[in-house]
Amino acid sequence: MFKRLLPVLPVVDLEAEVGFYSALGFTAEITYSGFTSLRCGPVLFGVRKPQSSEYHVPPWDLAWQIEVVDVHAVHDLALRRGLSVLKGPQAHPAGFWTVQLRTPNGYLLTLEGPPPAPGPR
Incomplete structure (x- = not known):
């Protein structure tokens, strides 16, 4: 029934x-008056x-997270x-x-991913 979630952030x-x-590697796919869609892989x-103008940017209670393959690479x-x-980069209790x-x-954009591979970084 559902195919995907496409959030739209006010800015x-x-x-x-x-x-x-x-700068993080996203590309603009669709742009029109006051709107741009951004994609990086899926x-x-x-x-x-x-x-x-009464809308608060960013909304007070929005938690914005994106899962990544390598937290250290994104940080770099x-x-x-x-x-x-x-x-x-820091370990999360989970x-x-x-x-x-x-x-x-x-x-506030939180990027989360798997623990780094063992060995020197």
Whole structure:
């Protein structure tokens, strides 16, 4: 019955948010007045400018997480691209690893993935 989830995040500065995700490897698929869809592999979502200035960006209670193959590689890429890294790679009590970034529009983006392979990093 259901095929996929396609969230759309409200943003004030559309171009800055698209640039942020482009720096992480996402590409813009569809763009039209005030909206852009972003894709990286199977991950697809949209960003749009809200119609009302009364809408809070980001929404107070939104948790935004994306699963990745290698948390350390994403962290290294974010640093090389000059993105806002809030927390570097760290183990989560549930057994996976996370890194946290802040997007230009204020979203807290948590990237989570498997523990690193044993050996030197």
